[in-house]
Amino acid sequence: MAEPGTLTGPAPAVAPPEDERPAGRRSGVLGAYRALLGAQARSQAAYRTSFVVDLVGNVGATVFDVVTVLVLFGVTRELGGFTLHEALVIVGLSSFAFATADLLVGNIERLPRYVRTGLFDAVLVRPLAALPQLLLMDLPLRKVSRVVFGLAVLVASVTSAGIHWTAGRVALVLVAPLAGVVFFGAIFVTTSTVSFYWIDSGELANSVTYGGRDFTSYPVTVYGGWFRALFAYGMGFAFVSYHPALALLGRADPLGLPGWVGWAAPGVALVAAAIAALAWRVGIRHYRSTGS
Amino acid sequence: MGSVTATVAPPTDSNVTRWFRTFGAIAVSGFRRYATYRQAAVAGVVTNTVFGFLRYYIFLAAAGASGRVAGYDRGQLATYVWVGQGLLAVIAIWGWTELADRIRTGEIAADLLRPVHPVTSYLATDLGRAGFAALSRLVPPVLIGLLLFDVYLPRRWATLPLFVLSVLLAVVACFGCRYLVNATAYWLQDVRGPLILWTLFSGVLAGLYFPLGFLPGWLEALLRYGTPFPSLLQIPLDVLVERHPVPTQVGLVGVQVGWTVALLALCRLVQRRAERRLVVQGG
Amino acid sequence: MSVIEMSGLRKEFTVRVKVGRLRREKRVVTAVDGIDLRVERGEMLGYIGPNGAGKSTTLKMLTGVLMPSAGEARVCGLRPVAERTRLAMRIGVVFGQRSQLWWDLPLRDSFDLLRHVYRVPAGEHATRLARCRDLLDLDEFLDTPVRQLSLGQRMRGELTAALLHSPEVLFLDEPTIGLDVVSKQAVRGFLAELGRAGDTTLVLTTHDLADIERLCHRLVVIDHGRVVHDGSIAALHSRYGSRRMVVAELDAVLSEPPELPGAPLQRVEADGHRLVFALESATVAEVVAGLAGLATLRDISIVEPDIEEVVARLYRAPVEVGGAAVTGAP
Numbered sequence: 001m002a003e004p005g006t007l008t009g010p011a012p013a014v015a016p017p018e019d020e021r022p023a024g025r026r027s028g029v030l031g032a033y034r035a036l037l038g039a040q041a042r043s044q045a046a047y048r049t050s051f052v053v054d055l056v057g058n059v060g061a062t063v064f065d066v067v068t069v070l071v072l073f074g075v076t077r078e079l080g081g082f083t084l085h086e087a088l089v090i091v092g093l094s095s096f097a098f099a100t101a102d103l104l105v106g107n108i109e110r111l112p113r114y115v116r117t118g119l120f121d122a123v124l125v126r127p128l129a130a131l132p133q134l135l136l137m138d139l140p141l142r143k144v145s146r147v148v149f150g151l152a153v154l155v156a157s158v159t160s161a162g163i164h165w166t167a168g169r170v171a172l173v174l175v176a177p178l179a180g181v182v183f184f185g186a187i188f189v190t191t192s193t194v195s196f197y198w199i200d201s202g203e204l205a206n207s208v209t210y211g212g213r214d215f216t217s218y219p220v221t222v223y224g225g226w227f228r229a230l231f232a233y234g235m236g237f238a239f240v241s242y243h244p245a246l247a248l249l250g251r252a253d254p255l256g257l258p259g260w261v262g263w264a265a266p267g268v269a270l271v272a273a274a275i276a277a278l279a280w281r282v283g284i285r286h287y288r289s290t291g292s
Numbered sequence: 293m294g295s296v297t298a299t300v301a302p303p304t305d306s307n308v309t310r311w312f313r314t315f316g317a318i319a320v321s322g323f324r325r326y327a328t329y330r331q332a333a334v335a336g337v338v339t340n341t342v343f344g345f346l347r348y349y350i351f352l353a354a355a356g357a358s359g360r361v362a363g364y365d366r367g368q369l370a371t372y373v374w375v376g377q378g379l380l381a382v383i384a385i386w387g388w389t390e391l392a393d394r395i396r397t398g399e400i401a402a403d404l405l406r407p408v409h410p411v412t413s414y415l416a417t418d419l420g421r422a423g424f425a426a427l428s429r430l431v432p433p434v435l436i437g438l439l440l441f442d443v444y445l446p447r448r449w450a451t452l453p454l455f456v457l458s459v460l461l462a463v464v465a466c467f468g469c470r471y472l473v474n475a476t477a478y479w480l481q482d483v484r485g486p487l488i489l490w491t492l493f494s495g496v497l498a499g500l501y502f503p504l505g506f507l508p509g510w511l512e513a514l515l516r517y518g519t520p521f522p523s524l525l526q527i528p529l530d531v532l533v534e535r536h537p538v539p540t541q542v543g544l545v546g547v548q549v550g551w552t553v554a555l556l557a558l559c560r561l562v563q564r565r566a567e568r569r570l571v572v573q574g575g
Numbered sequence: 576m577s578v579i580e581m582s583g584l585r586k587e588f589t590v591r592v593k594v595g596r597l598r599r600e601k602r603v604v605t606a607v608d609g610i611d612l613r614v615e616r617g618e619m620l621g622y623i624g625p626n627g628a629g630k631s632t633t634l635k636m637l638t639g640v641l642m643p644s645a646g647e648a649r650v651c652g653l654r655p656v657a658e659r660t661r662l663a664m665r666i667g668v669v670f671g672q673r674s675q676l677w678w679d680l681p682l683r684d685s686f687d688l689l690r691h692v693y694r695v696p697a698g699e700h701a702t703r704l705a706r707c708r709d710l711l712d713l714d715e716f717l718d719t720p721v722r723q724l725s726l727g728q729r730m731r732g733e734l735t736a737a738l739l740h741s742p743e744v745l746f747l748d749e750p751t752i753g754l755d756v757v758s759k760q761a762v763r764g765f766l767a768e769l770g771r772a773g774d775t776t777l778v779l780t781t782h783d784l785a786d787i788e789r790l791c792h793r794l795v796v797i798d799h800g801r802v803v804h805d806g807s808i809a810a811l812h813s814r815y816g817s818r819r820m821v822v823a824e825l826d827a828v829l830s831e832p833p834e835l836p837g838a839p840l841q842r843v844e845a846d847g848h849r850l851v852f853a854l855e856s857a858t859v860a861e862v863v864a865g866l867a868g869l870a871t872l873r874d875i876s877i878v879e880p881d882i883e884e885v886v887a888r889l890y891r892a893p894v895e896v897g898g899a900a901v902t903g904a905p
Binding site: 047049050053054056057060061064067068071072074075076078079080198200201202203204206207208211214215218222223224227228 | 331332335336338339341342343345346349350352353354355356361362482484485488489491492495496501502506507508
């Protein structure tokens, strides 16, 4: 992708002279990441039929999430005090944020495999930061279909929910999904670091990542007791979709939190990202490698 | 993987006894093998528990103020969710690719050399696995349900034995489905397509994401009789929560019997075709 | 300044050991137990030891993969973990059993990617690649996806990949493991060539002592995470009493075993027709002269000391660890 001429086809014995100029440090790093991404795209193109299957399969999972919400509204007119149109705004925010974070960062859940196969060692001896390398080397482009579907649900839901648009709400409808992406990305990274300490943690991380996706697909009023307290505010999932949706819809929080809480989403996302960065740094120092 | 040690029976035994002994020995080895994955079992229980909470609250919200939906009351929904979260691991609905892996790597040849039919030996191993899962994965969520929620307990004496039978049938039927999905590896280079489709449809159509009773009646009936999916999860759970009167309860288990027999027969047929193909094309 | 410096380098792992049916106990295992070592620029160091002696763990600490539990390591003057990415620019690493290459891409693409990753100017890259292509015969499989390469071809690719950014230090962890004889020769020849040039420092762990004999002037043997020998191969022989042998084939059988000063008789074979002497202070010429007076010599040969045997003896020998004698692993 970076320089298709030299990357594909037989490389020229002598490279064009413009390549000779010593690139600045920053652009050099970006060039390296761009090259990694290009390699990943070409690797996946080697399996064309599987790629199409994956593309369809991935969108299917998100479609069923939305279908589930529709089925639930088939037997009830309100879910946790929210109508179908209102609930779909929550679903849209959650689906888009999760799908995008899953596309960009989700494959970090394969960290135990990277450790077992030694890929993690290989990544550590290269002159680039480990996390971006892993993400770019294994970027699951097939998950793009899911992002597109999530975005479609989000756009359809906010345009049909009868939102009274103000400048602030327009800003929020743009910022909140992005904050959700950052938040879910942070959750993916933080939970993956468990495998630095416990390599056989298996699907444990799923309970927070995929559990968080399901949690954020419904109004938090649906849940009860300490479970709600833990997921919504202990881990911060209420700020992905529930509070931004309340602010967009202009509804008061049945649980009594003030209206501005919906605008706190970006701040919460940044805090989560900082925690993730810290967890990753500490985790890498505890890394024990495997094998011989 | 899956080393099988079958006792060689003395020649005085009948064929049937010998068959059962072999089957039992393979099942025990399956139990032992999965019993070594204890850490994974702990992680799995945590995940099942989190999703148990999520599904319980969502189903309860669907029941609304009346507390009743599609023939379930709150207690029945609680039982449905918590037993369902445990059964998920007992039937091992997702994640089994052993057969496909062995076909892809050619290790399947070693299975074909054994004196036991591959469908039989994999089924025996799977029953052993299910046995371990019943202890390690079914008991914890059921206990959580009992301790933290107002679960519905069966009232009819026949329900419990019927439920045990229904779970056993569900395990075998689910094994049959997984075997068929894996066996596509005999014909396909890459089995991710069938696996993805299976993962997608099995969850929703087996009644995991929502009880199929939430769907229109005709659709629920169509799925129940026309597809094996409800036989994997929904039917055992409906039997346990006594959603229907006794004759219907028994009838549902009958539906499971039909699907189980049909799936196992299909597995054998597919296996025979595949072996013929292997012999002709040399794998 | 030394290229590699280690002082009191330690690595401990906590492992859970099964005790009884269900209980597990935490136990601390010391993989590397206080290593002090300096390696100078251009040295070729063989780093050997039995399985689990701590070879790979040391290498991983030197390359920034593992954090040491105690002690210090400097490579090219840098702290490996803290300055990992800066260090990566200056070292090359080959893990024999793990690939650095992109599985689904042709070898050529992997090299080109590494050019971007290491930010090597295209001209330099082309020159170095051309040299490796020439020395390692890469041309026939340069456009083959890595997953389709044989182990020997892949290893030649790995070596090239590790050298394209012209590292000051090359770490090789079991580079010849599992290779056929021809590929082993190719790899060794290439590394020997690299060593002759003199500006790359080479650290090599291996199980194949032929690698060491062919390539390394300095040999470090570790066992139980400690250095048990550091010196030349010759020093190892003299320390552990391995000697060159003179095998003499005689026409007649001597009535009594000959006594030669400085060359004790070791074995009598072939019904007395073959005598084996160990060379201690005597020279070959003195042995020949001494024998010539006793019988007609049909043939004479000199057997070099066998390093495998020495090392095997070394591993078996009890090592003093913390006051208690611990027998080396087989």
